[in-house]
Amino acid sequence: MDWRRYRVSVPEGKSGLWSVRHAHVSHVQARSHNARAEDGALNERMASMMVGEKPEPVRVVGAGSYTALVCMDENFVERCWMSDQRPEVEEHREFFERARGHVLVHGLGLGMCAAAAARKRSVRSVLVVERSPDVLKLVGPSLRRLSKIQIVQGDAYRWAFRKRAYWDVVWHDIWPTLDPKNVEEMDELEARFARHCAWQGSWQRGWCERRLAKIRVIEWCREKRESLSTKEMFAQTREVYLAEIARIESVRPKCCVHNSQSRRAAPATRVVRA
Numbered sequence: 404m405d406w407r408r409y410r411v412s413v414p415e416g417k418s419g420l421w422s423v424r425h426a427h428v429s430h431v432q433a434r435s436h437n438a439r440a441e442d443g444a445l446n447e448r449m450a451s452m453m454v455g456e457k458p459e460p461v462r463v464v465g466a467g468s469y470t471a472l473v474c475m476d477e478n479f480v481e482r483c484w485m486s487d488q489r490p491e492v493e494e495h496r497e498f499f500e501r502a503r504g505h506v507l508v509h510g511l512g513l514g515m516c517a518a519a520a521a522r523k524r525s526v527r528s529v530l531v532v533e534r535s536p537d538v539l540k541l542v543g544p545s546l547r548r549l550s551k552i553q554i555v556q557g558d559a560y561r562w563a564f565r566k567r568a569y570w571d572v573v574w575h576d577i578w579p580t581l582d583p584k585n586v587e588e589m590d591e592l593e594a595r596f597a598r599h600c601a602w603q604g605s606w607q608r609g610w611c612e613r614r615l616a617k618i619r620v621i622e623w624c625r626e627k628r629e630s631l632s633t634k635e636m637f638a639q640t641r642e643v644y645l646a647e648i649a650r651i652e653s654v655r656p657k658c659c660v661h662n663s664q665s666r667r668a669a670p671a672t673r674v675v676r677a
């Protein structure tokens with residue numbers, strides 16, 4: 404996948420608490436960012452080693468110019484919600500590949516997903532639902548030339564769509580950070596759209612689920628540290644991990660199993676406009 408193809412072209416601007424910024428990352432900045440990311444990933448490495456899994460890839464950035472969508476939070480701290488750096492682009496790969504027919508995207512962000520989908524010949528329409536009027540104002544105009552895209556303001560959990568609305572692909576990306584707590588919200592959203600699409604996915608769901616299971620393993624180690632030796636504990640961690648993954652999968656609403664593998668594969672054209 405050539406991630407550069409997915410870079411966005413959104414002008415700088417500010418609206419309310421949101422801004423779009425163009426930033427240049429020098430080689431030195433990239434190196435120091437990557438070193439910090441490697442350090443931060445030590446816990447993750449440790450946990451992966453304990454459960455016998457491959458460590459999650461570290462989000463490494465390269466030097467270059469990027470576009471970022473930033474929002475100031477209630478503590479006046481600026482948080483980057485989205486950028487077109489390589490790791491963020493690659494985390495949407497599944498969506499880019501699956502997009503076809505009529506597509507629904509929750510979360511406009513920098514419009515990267517919407518634009519990538521609209522550029523595919525196999526995609527007929529892209530409906531984007533975005534909660535923030537500021538993001539719409541900042542990013543919406545840069546997508547105007549892509550006529551397949553329609554953007555509406557609304558909350559992914561609440562916006563009203565027709566009872567018979569149906570999309571070929573639905574992609575949920577409304578979270579600012581990778582957090583295992585996102586899984587509950589993913590379940591809620593995916594349950595809401597289960598009967599309205601042939602396939603749906605949520606940004607980095609697999610990562611969040613694996614992280615949840617690793618957290619459970621760490622808790623289990625804490626509980627057992629007095630009754631089991633380190634060797635005994637290590638011998639059982641993979642089992643505990645796999646049991647936790649199985650539990651997460653069993654409580655995941657059935658509808659959240661990607662629908663393309665389930666009962667019906669919908670024809671690309673079967674859509675009722677929202």
Ligand SMILES: C[S@@+](CC[C@H](N)C(=O)[O-])C[C@H]1O[C@@H](n2cnc3c(N)ncnc32)[C@H](O)[C@@H]1O
Nearest residue numbers: 510511512513514515516533534558559576577
């Ligand atoms: C990480 S960004 C999405 C990035 C996007 N995938 C892209 O291609 O650039 C998340 C976006 O979701 C929006 N958002 C957050 N909560 C939302 C909700 N409940 N409903 C709709 N949009 C929401 C945010 O305002 C933000 O624009």
